[in-house]
Structures are given as C-alpha cells and as structure tokens.
Amino acid sequence: xxxxxxxxxxxxxxxxxxxxxxxxxxxxxxxxxxxxxxxxxxxxxxxxxxxxxxxxxxxxxxxxxxxxxxxxxxxxxxxxxxxxxxxxxxxxxxxxxxxxxxxxxxxxxxxxxxxxxxxxxxxxxxxxxxxxxxxxxxxxxxxxxxxxxxxxxxxxxxxxxxxxxxxxxxxxxxxxxxxxxxxxxxxxxxxxxxxxxxxxxxxxxxxxxxxxxxxxxxxxxx
Numbered sequence: 001x002x003x004x005x006x007x008x009x010x011x012x013x014x015x016x017x018x019x020x021x022x023x024x025x026x027x028x029x030x031x032x033x034x035x036x037x038x039x040x041x042x043x044x045x046x047x048x049x050x051x052x053x054x055x056x057x058x059x060x061x062x063x064x065x066x067x068x069x070x071x072x073x074x075x076x077x078x079x080x081x082x083x084x085x086x087x088x089x090x091x092x093x094x095x096x097x098x099x100x101x102x103x104x105x106x107x108x109x110x111x112x113x114x115x116x117x118x119x120x121x122x123x124x125x126x127x128x129x130x131x132x133x134x135x136x137x138x139x140x141x142x143x144x145x146x147x148x149x150x151x152x153x154x155x156x157x158x159x160x161x162x163x164x165x166x167x168x169x170x171x172x173x174x175x176x177x178x179x180x181x182x183x184x185x186x187x188x189x190x191x192x193x194x195x196x197x198x199x200x201x202x203x204x205x206x207x208x209x210x211x212x213x214x215x216x217x218x219x220x221x222x
Contacts, residue, residue, distance in 0.1 A: 034087060034090075034091065037094055050105065054105070057104055061097055061101060061104070064184055065095070065096065066094065067180075067184045067214055068096060068181050068184050069090050070093070071180035071184070071209060072092060072176050072177055073093065074213065074214065075089070075171075075179065076176055078205070089173060091149075092153045092156050092173060092177050095140070095144065095149075095153075095157070096140070096156075096177060098139075098140045099136030099138065099140030099141075099143070100140075102136075102140075103134075103139060137157065137160070137161065140157055141154055141157060141158055152172075152174075153173070156173045156176075156177045159174050160177045160181050161178075165178055166194070166197045169198065183210045184210075191207075194206075
C-alpha cells in the first residue's frame with residue numbers, strides 16, 4: 001500500500017521532489033487530505049479476483065474520475081487562490097464515483113448485466129436506486145463519512161447528478177463537481193444547460209480546459 005501511494009505521489013501530476021522516499025515525507029509535502037484520498041484511491045481502485053469485464057469497467061471509471069478531478073481542480077483554480085479549496089476540489093472529483101467501484105464488485109457476484117450496461121450513463125444513479133434500492137452515490141457517501149472526509153466534499157458528491165443545484169447560478173464545490181462530471185460525459189443537452197446558466201464565456205473557458213488541457217493530460221498510475 002505504501003509503495004503504491006508513493007508511486008502515485010511521484011507521478012508527474014503531483015511533481016513532488018525525488019528526495020521524498022517515505023509516507024511521512026509525502027504527508028508533509030502533500031498534506032493529510034491528499035494522502036488520505038490516495039489511500040482510499042489505491043484501496044478502492046485495486047480490486048483483485050474480478051473478471052476481465054469488471055477490470056475493464058474499473059479502468060474506465062478510474063479514467064473518468066481522474067478527468068473529473070483534474071477539471072474540478074482547474075475550474076476551482078480559476079475561481080480562487082485558496083490552496084485548501086483547490087485541493088478539496090481535486091479530491092472531490094477523484095472520489096466522486098467510489099461507490100461505483102464497490103457496486104461493481106458486488107454486482108459482478110450477482111452477475112447483473114443490467115448494472116454493467118448502465119454504469120457509464122448519467123442515469124446510473126437513478127437506475128441503481130430503482131432496481132437495487134441503493135445507488136453508487138449513497139454507497140460512496142457512506143464510505144467517505146466513515147473515512148472522515150469533510151461535509152462540503154460529501155455534500156458535493158451527494159448532488160453530483162442533480163442539475164437543480166445550478167438554479168442559483170453559484171459556483172461552489174458542488175456546482176463545480178456537477179459541471180466537471182457533465183463535461184466528462186459530453187452530453188449536449190446538459191452542457192447546453194451549463195452554458196445557458198453561466199454564460200458562453202465561462203462555458204468556453206471550461207470547454208477549453210477539458211478538451212485541450214485535461215483529456216490529453218496526465219494520468220495517475222494504479
């Protein structure tokens with residue numbers, strides 16, 4: 001576990017000094033919240049004894065989560081210079097779909113093709129609730145509360161499928177996560193709603209960030 005966390009921390013995304021060789025040094029450099037999120041990231045995204053289909057879906061959820069995390073961070077950097085808020089935005093994006101990973105493992109055992117078919121849709125949360133009585137959002141919130149993540153992060157993840165949060169035209173953590181998640185799915189109807197809410201100038205700025213800077217950008221190793 002420690003070796004994997006240090007491996008990720010030394011990836012070009014974090015760019016920590018090469019002299020950082022143990023977890024305590026990484027903690028001092030990156031901070032407790034980043035390290036805690038990386039511990040959970042490694043734990044959740046390292047399922048073993050699962051089928052090739054599940055491993056493929058796991059990689060896809062991982063790629064989506066990283067894209068959302070990077071866009072959350074990039075948007076927050078445009079809104080504030082507060083390092084803590086920027087850090088929280090990144091962590092929120094990285095962990096917003098942790099519930100999917102746990103459900104993937106469970107539904108593989110149940111051999112639920114319906115879950116696998118809908119995992120990459122923005123309606124997956126509703127489908128999970130209707131069919132199974134629990135959604136990846138609820139599972140994720142439960143896990144993150146157990147791990148002691150802050151309330152604003154948990155609330156943002158709780159509403160990351162809810163377009164109604166855009167009605168007040170605010171741009172706090174929860175709106176940034178919703179926007180980043182929608183951009184990652186590239187659904188015209190929903191991106192148009194974002195453009196109408198925040199204006200074309202901001203929309204084009206975010207679109208540029210995602211398509212020119214985020215998608216071709218850095219990845220995190222498992």
